Amino acid sequence: MPKIVDHARRREEIAALTVRVIRTEGSASATIRRIATEGGFSIGVLGHYFKDKDDLVAFAFQWMATQSFKELDVAVAAAEPGLARLRAAMGFMVPAPGEPSFIAVWLSLWDGALKNPALARVHRAYYARWRRHLRRYVREAVVQGEIAPLESSDNAVDLLSAVIDGLWIGVTFEPGRYPLRRRRELVSRALRDVLGAD
Numbered sequence: 469m470p471k472i473v474d475h476a477r478r479r480e481e482i483a484a485l486t487v488r489v490i491r492t493e494g495s496a497s498a499t500i501r502r503i504a505t506e507g508g509f510s511i512g513v514l515g516h517y518f519k520d521k522d523d524l525v526a527f528a529f530q531w532m533a534t535q536s537f538k539e540l541d542v543a544v545a546a547a548e549p550g551l552a553r554l555r556a557a558m559g560f561m562v563p564a565p566g567e568p569s570f571i572a573v574w575l576s577l578w579d580g581a582l583k584n585p586a587l588a589r590v591h592r593a594y595y596a597r598w599r600r601h602l603r604r605y606v607r608e609a610v611v612q613g614e615i616a617p618l619e620s621s622d623n624a625v626d627l628l629s630a631v632i633d634g635l636w637i638g639v640t641f642e643p644g645r646y647p648l649r650r651r652r653e654l655v656s657r658a659l660r661d662v663l664g665a666d
Contacts, residue, residue, distance in 0.1 A: 479517050482507065483531035486524060487573055495576035498525065526586040529577050533594045540601065550612035551665055554605035558628065558655045561598075562635045564648060571640050599625050606663065615663045624662050631658040 485507045489498045500521055504511045518524035543560040547553040563571065581591040602625045609615045618624050635654060639646045646654075659665040 475517070479527065480531055482514065482517060482524070483528040486528035487532050490525075490528075490573045490576050495525075495580065500524070522584055522586050525580065526584075526590050529573075529587060529590045530593075532573060533590065533597070537597060537601075544605075549608040550605070551609045551614045551659065554602070554609060554628075554659065555652075555655060557601060557605060558632055558658075559652065561632045562639055562646075562651055562655075564639070564651075575640075595629070599629060602628050609663065609665070615665050618663070627662045628658060631655070631662075 482503070486498055486503050489503055489506055493502075498521075500511055500514050503524070504514055507513075514524065518527065540557060540560050544553045544556045547556040577587060577591060580587040582588075603621055606615075606618070606621055606624060606628075610617050631654070635646065635651060639651070656665075
């Protein structure tokens with residue numbers, strides 16, 4: 469009897485493997501041959517699921533983004549709607565210095581998105597989804613009466629997103645400048661300056 473293969477699960481397993489290779493060895497090492505070797509299968513297996521390396525890497529980044537948002541949902545679930553949830557989300561998106569993270573993988577995505585239209589689409593979709601999360605938390609804060617209605621929620625959301633990107637880069641390259649207490653202070657300052665939050 470032939471073995472039944474769950475193709476969707478196999479694609480996700482290959483995506484996770486690709487992310488692991490990029491994370492530990494860098495994007496240049498994430499060749500079809502290297503990924504197949506790491507997974508213990510033939511290049512033909514990868515060819516069955518992905519038309520080329522660009523297709524594989526784009527799917528891997530989509531998979532990673534999906535995992536990231538699942539983890540975000542868990543991280544904010546215990547927080548009250550509004551500013552508490554917004555703080556939890558922003559804190560989640562900034563990795564602590566020394567914590568295992570996908571820093572190398574995200575930097576690879578940013579670099580690849582400048583040259584590869586498929587990765588650029590994944591990148592845009594990820595940020596669009598992140599902005600929707602921020603917009604929802606800001607709207608909850610308005611409904612809860614924690615902040616006044618905003619003249620432009622788009623501007624506020626873009627500024628908050630930029631703050632997180634800046635902190636993320638800062639923590640990545642100068643971890644000693646951003647201990648947990650300071651990261652929290654900077655997030656609180658951003659919420660005060662951008663939203664007028666107490």
